[in-house]
Amino acid sequence: MKHKQITDKIGFQQLNESVEDDLIRLVTRGMALKNGGSLDDIESYVLPLMLTRWNCVLKAETGLVRYYKEKVYLTLAxxxxxxxxxxxxxTEKALEAIDLLNDNVVLSDDFFRKSPKIKEFLKTKPTALKRKPSRQKNITFFRENDVISINIDGTYYIAFIHKLIGVNESPVIEFYEQVFNRPPKLEDIKIKKARGQQYNDDIIRASKFAIYGMKYQPDLANQIHLLSASENSTMAPDSSHLEECVGVYTVSNLFTIQDTVRKMFSESSI
Incomplete structure (x- = not known):
């Protein structure tokens, strides 16, 4: 049994690519940190960040297509x-998902026949990587002037896409000041005030971020939601109350932006 045989039998190529892209980004960074001496255990770095993103599916109570959560558990495992x-x-949830998918005849007969082997394979001890994985091509299906929400630990942050880097490689976003404890709608944005970032000089400045890895729309991790596919810039946040931005934008990704956002919206940054 090989990993590709399992994911091929799940039959959801985009889901598999999305999970693998996220893991490659985290594993590559984790290996670099370990080689630099600032990280002892790559797994303790990878798993929390991975789950912050994919828990938006795994912990979702509504809004998912039937059996999607089971396919995500199995693909993640x-x-x-x-x-x-x-x-x-x-792993335990993935094994349960196999039974549920088979009981409801969701996948193929071949998946059913190979299920015992798949279960035994997933219960074996994995082999640690010895070299960095190959990086995937950066691409995004989001577009300029889109308004999005990002779910981080159950808090929803709103952002505006100012432009795309390169040929649809990465969106450059800026956050609104409003936050929500539920999935927001476009009409919930009452004030278009931008949220700034506090720098080491204690000055709060306008801040934009190029988010690499923000690929699929809709987002298969259920973390990023499109609120408006705009055709003009009327929804752009107002940053006139903030000091001038340092540089054009900060290069980030779906995982490093998590801590950045938490710090930006902490009490010390108000």
């Missing part, structure tokens, strides 16, 4: 195993 990691809870 398979890809984690491929890259040398194993999470007991995810």
């Amino acid at each position: 398979t890809q984690l195993h491929k890259y040398g990691f194993s999470d007991k809870h995810i």
Whole structure:
């Protein structure tokens, strides 16, 4: 049994690519940090960041297509195993998902026949990677002037896409000041005031971020939602109350932006 055989039988190529892209980005960064001496355990770095994003599916109570959560559990368990990691809870849920998918005849007869082998394979100890994985091509299906929400630990942050880097490589976003504890709608944005970032000089400045890895729309991790596919810039946040931005934008990704956003919206930044 091989990892690709399992993901091929799940039959959701975009989901598999999305999970693998996220893992490659995290594993590559984790290996660099470990080689630099600032990280001892790559798994303790990868799993929390991965789950902050994919828990938007795994912990969702509504809004998902039937059996999608089971396919995500199984894909996560398979890809984690491929890259040398194993999470007991995810593996257990993946094994349960196999039974549920078979009981409801969701996948193929071949998946049903190979299920015992798949289960045994996922329960084996994964082999740690010895070299950095190949990076995937950066691409985004989001567009200029889109308004999006990003779910981080159950808090929803709103952002505006000012432009795209390169040939649809990465969106450059700026955050609004409003936050929500529920999935927001476009009409919930009452004030178009931009949220700034506090720098080491204690000055709060306008801040934009190029988010690499923000690929699929709709987002298969259920973390990023499109609120408006705008055709003009009328929804752009107003940053006139903030000091001038340092540089054009800060290069970031779906994982490093998590801590950045938490700090930007903390009490010390108000």
